[in-house]
Amino acid sequence: xxxxxxxxxxxxxxxxxxxxxxxxxxxxxxxxxxxxxxxxxxxxxxxxxxxxxxxxxxxxxxxxxxxxxxxxxxxxxxxxxxxxxxxxxxxxxxxxxxxxxxxxxxxxxxxxxxxxxxxxxxxxxxxxxxxxxxxxxxxxxxxxxxxxxxxxxxxxxxxxxxxxxxxxxxxxxxxxxxxxxxxxxxxxxxxxxxxxxxxxxxxxxxxxxxxxxxxxxxxxxxxxxxxxxxxxxxxxxxxxxxxxxxxxxxxxxxxxxxxxxxxxxxxxxxxxxxxxxxxxxxxxxxxxxxxxxxxxxxxxxxxxxxxxxxxxxxxxxxxxxxxxxxxxxxxxxxxxxxxxxxxxxxxxxxxxxxxxxxxxxxxxxxxxxxxxxxxxxxxxxxxxxxxxxxxxxxxxxxxxxxxxxxxxxxxxxxxxxxxxxxxxxxxxxxxxxxxxxxxxxxxxxxxxxxxx
Numbered sequence: 001x002x003x004x005x006x007x008x009x010x011x012x013x014x015x016x017x018x019x020x021x022x023x024x025x026x027x028x029x030x031x032x033x034x035x036x037x038x039x040x041x042x043x044x045x046x047x048x049x050x051x052x053x054x055x056x057x058x059x060x061x062x063x064x065x066x067x068x069x070x071x072x073x074x075x076x077x078x079x080x081x082x083x084x085x086x087x088x089x090x091x092x093x094x095x096x097x098x099x100x101x102x103x104x105x106x107x108x109x110x111x112x113x114x115x116x117x118x119x120x121x122x123x124x125x126x127x128x129x130x131x132x133x134x135x136x137x138x139x140x141x142x143x144x145x146x147x148x149x150x151x152x153x154x155x156x157x158x159x160x161x162x163x164x165x166x167x168x169x170x171x172x173x174x175x176x177x178x179x180x181x182x183x184x185x186x187x188x189x190x191x192x193x194x195x196x197x198x199x200x201x202x203x204x205x206x207x208x209x210x211x212x213x214x215x216x217x218x219x220x221x222x223x224x225x226x227x228x229x230x231x232x233x234x235x236x237x238x239x240x241x242x243x244x245x246x247x248x249x250x251x252x253x254x255x256x257x258x259x260x261x262x263x264x265x266x267x268x269x270x271x272x273x274x275x276x277x278x279x280x281x282x283x284x285x286x287x288x289x290x291x292x293x294x295x296x297x298x299x300x301x302x303x304x305x306x307x308x309x310x311x312x313x314x315x316x317x318x319x320x321x322x323x324x325x326x327x328x329x330x331x332x333x334x335x336x337x338x339x340x341x342x343x344x345x346x347x348x349x350x351x352x353x354x355x356x357x358x359x360x361x362x363x364x365x366x367x368x369x370x371x372x373x374x375x376x377x378x379x380x381x382x383x384x385x386x387x388x389x390x391x392x393x394x395x396x397x398x399x400x401x402x403x404x405x406x407x408x409x410x411x412x413x414x415x416x417x418x419x420x421x422x423x424x425x426x427x428x429x430x431x432x433x434x435x436x437x438x439x440x441x442x443x444x445x446x447x448x449x450x451x452x
Contacts, residue, residue, distance in 0.1 A: 053366075053381045053389040053450035062441075063147075065403040069439070071393035076445030081149035082114070082140055084438030085406035090153040094138065095124045098433035098440060100164030100215065100358055101419030102173050104196035110423050111196045112140045112431055113155060113173035114440065115162035120183070125154025127202040129192065132184035135159040137175050137194050142431075142442060144423050149442070156200030160188040163230070164215035164358055164418075166309060169223075170245050171196050176213030178230055180289040187285075189213065191227075193247060207250040208239045209284045211291040215309035215358070217316045219336040226316050226334070228306035235292040235300045236318060236332075238278060254278035255295030256334075258341070262296045265332075265343070266304035269325050272342040276301075276334075308370070312361025317344075321355045321372060329356040331367065331382065345382060353380055353388060358418045363427030366451040370417035370432070379417050379432065383451035391452065392417075392443070394434055407437035 054073035084096035099115040118134040141151040163178035190204030214228040223244025227237040241251035279298035304323035316334040323330040324346035331345040347353035354373030367382040379392040396412040419433040
């Protein structure tokens with residue numbers, strides 16, 4: 001399970017699958033956000049209800065520690081695992097700064113690959129791209145029928161600030177460096193691939209661009225990889241691989257253009273842009289941070305801090321953390337088959353949605369939005385009818401004790417949520433992280449009674 005092979009990710013999670021048929025046919029074919037899209041086209045207000053999903057939130061005890069770490073709706077329960085500094089099964093300690101994550105099903109087990117947004121090294125596991133860098137990924141194994149965590153180990157080391165990323169249709173995780181830095185003489189700012197079982201590939205995919213990466217989403221019909229960038233004047237990219245399903249073979253990087261000029265989306269509310277186009281990026285591995293500047297010189301649109309991305313409902317969803325009229329976040333939707341693009345939702349204020357970051361699409365078609373703002377942090381649901389509601393609250397206040405965990409005995413309720421992803425077969429479990437002190441949760445409950 002832990003072996004390496006010539007710089008390629010190893011294990012069953014890296015077996016290539018047919019993109020143009022199998023994955024596209026297997027993708028969910030639900031109707032995405034028709035009511036919300038209609039409101040957007042008409043510039044009508046979105047209905048906002050905090051309890052539109054599952055009802056009010058209250059503290060719930062963790063089945064692992066007995067601590068009331070989360071607030072959830074009635075009927076939901078959870079079990080924590082993989083706290084920072086917990087020993088892993090490979091003998092290493094769990095690194096901190098838990099961030100983006102994806103889940104993969106193997107028979108009766110779920111494998112999760114989890115990012116760690118860490119900076120300086122040394123590397124916490126092998127293989128390592130740069131021994132002096134402290135970021136990377138760990139892999140966790142969960143039994144969804146028994147509701148038990150089974151195993152964890154380091155799967156890729158030596159990277160910097162692994163913030164988000166995304167799953168691929170061929171059962172791997174693309175982990176993204178949110179940096180444009182050089183550490184111990186080694187360039188960073190790349191995308192790496194990690195098998196969903198076994199180890200990752202320490203060789204960066206330089207053709208996918210060197211910039212402040214955030215997240216990716218893959219269209220299974222084409223194998224195109226859509227990439228977000230966390231900058232105040234970001235661009236939105238797509239990578240067109242030379243060989244769909246094998247990113248190591250290279251390809252071309254393009255950026256989204258709205259109209260004929262560098263259209264600025266940063267203050268836009270709900271709005272339909274129509275059909276967009278894509279412009280080339282020539283120097284994808286620059287010595288200075290110029291990828292977005294090249295793109296915008298060719299007419300690419302400008303975004304404010306693009307964060308999460310996910311494929312679902314036959315659409316690509318991306319979000320900004322501080323875009324929109326209230327500068328509290330936007331949710332964009334792209335139809336990759338037609339290149340139609342729109343702002344589905346723009347937060348009207350921090351009391352409704354406060355700086356969304358990571359996201360995913362639920363098996364039932366709703367969107368899960370993880371906050372990274374100020375004060376108590378929430379996980380929100382956005383329904384296909386355009387209703388937004390609070391699903392979970394960060395209640396990690398450890399000032400009275402840490403239940404034997406080697407983490408700071410402090411109030412962590414202001415720490416961001418990250419890595420939301422559903423168990424892919426039945427959707428009975430939602431996995432999600434709280435970045436500090438670094439905890440992973442598996443949440444289950446009456447999902448069919450609400451939008452997620």
